[in-house]
Amino acid sequence: MLGSTKLVEDVTVNLLRIAVTSLPDDVLGALRDAEREETSEVGRTQLRTILENVAAADRLSVPICQDTGMLTFFISGRCLPDLEEGIRRGMSRATSEVPLRANAVHPITRKNPGNNSGKGVPTIHYDYSDSDFTQVTVMPKGAGSENMSVLAMLTPSQGLKGIKRLVLDTVIKAGGKPCPPTIVGVGIGGSADQAMLLAKQALLRPLNIGNPDQQLAALESELKQALNLTGIGPMGLGGKTTVLGVRVEEAYTHTASLPVAVCLQCWAARRASARIARDGSVQYSREGFW
Numbered sequence: 001m002l003g004s005t006k007l008v009e010d011v012t013v014n015l016l017r018i019a020v021t022s023l024p025d026d027v028l029g030a031l032r033d034a035e036r037e038e039t040s041e042v043g044r045t046q047l048r049t050i051l052e053n054v055a056a057a058d059r060l061s062v063p064i065c066q067d068t069g070m071l072t073f074f075i076s077g078r079c080l081p082d083l084e085e086g087i088r089r090g091m092s093r094a095t096s097e098v099p100l101r102a103n104a105v106h107p108i109t110r111k112n113p114g115n116n117s118g119k120g121v122p123t124i125h126y127d128y129s130d131s132d133f134t135q136v137t138v139m140p141k142g143a144g145s146e147n148m149s150v151l152a153m154l155t156p157s158q159g160l161k162g163i164k165r166l167v168l169d170t171v172i173k174a175g176g177k178p179c180p181p182t183i184v185g186v187g188i189g190g191s192a193d194q195a196m197l198l199a200k201q202a203l204l205r206p207l208n209i210g211n212p213d214q215q216l217a218a219l220e221s222e223l224k225q226a227l228n229l230t231g232i233g234p235m236g237l238g239g240k241t242t243v244l245g246v247r248v249e250e251a252y253t254h255t256a257s258l259p260v261a262v263c264l265q266c267w268a269a270r271r272a273s274a275r276i277a278r279d280g281s282v283q284y285s286r287e288g289f290w
């Protein structure tokens with residue numbers, strides 16, 4: 001087995017190449033369904049162009065969008081030593097090899113180190129457990145959709161009605177800016193930071209896998225239906241496909257709080273996962289392991 005830092009570096013480069021040059025099958029399937037069912041001619045043309053663009057990127061192994069995003073990593077399973085160092089090296093290498101756009105800048109001076117690294121980046125979330133493998137998932141997310149994220153500290157009395165209103169208001173206000181059709185991640189409960197993490201984690205669940213919680217599944221389906229009645233449509237140019245799906249996650253919260261986060265994901269809903277076994281063998285998946 002390679003040294004674990006070098007192994008993670010190589011896995012990170014491979015994962016990023018997979019993630020930015022292709023779309024997971026569930027997203028691709030939803031875009032194809034939408035193109036078939038869209039009733040607006042302009043909307044259908046937008047979806048057709050998106051699909052042609054994705055096919056060309058896959059064929060040429062180039063990024064499907066010029067904004068290869070900021071990178072969030074989700075780590076689960078077995079703890080690997082020096083994992084973070086391996087990810088940082090891989091991310092820097094991928095920036096020149098894939099290539100990725102150098103998006104990471106200092107928040108105030110806007111100085112760009114040119115390799116997507118810097119203080120606090122990439123974002124890495126850990127959820128270790130006793131397992132035979134380490135799972136690394138990456139979500140590259142463009143600024144157009146990330147900039148539309150919203151966190152609201154609702155009052156408990158606003159309840160489900162307030163949650164639905166916030167999701168609708170967020171999508172309507174965003175209009176075409178997040179490059180619709182979007183996938184809408186909603187995080188309900190926890191603390192303020194946890195709600196936003198839940199909203200982002202919700203985006204990892206493939207569109208063809210329903211919410212195991214019946215109440216949340218019903219909420220997802222109701223919100224999707226309502227959002228697709230807004231008429232915003234593909235790229236905001238009108239149509240009945242404003243969202244490809246709504247994904248909701250929840251956590252218990254303080255009795256006096258109701259944090260709700262909404263995180264919009266553009267049509268370029270990129271993600272990829274790898275499982276690194278104890279013997280160093282690696283399995284990759286664009287959809288994740290579900």
Ligand code: SF4
Pocket residue numbers: 065066067068069141142143144145177178179266267268
């Ligand atoms: S929001 Fe998404 S599709 Fe639009 S420019 Fe950014 S990464 Fe590309």
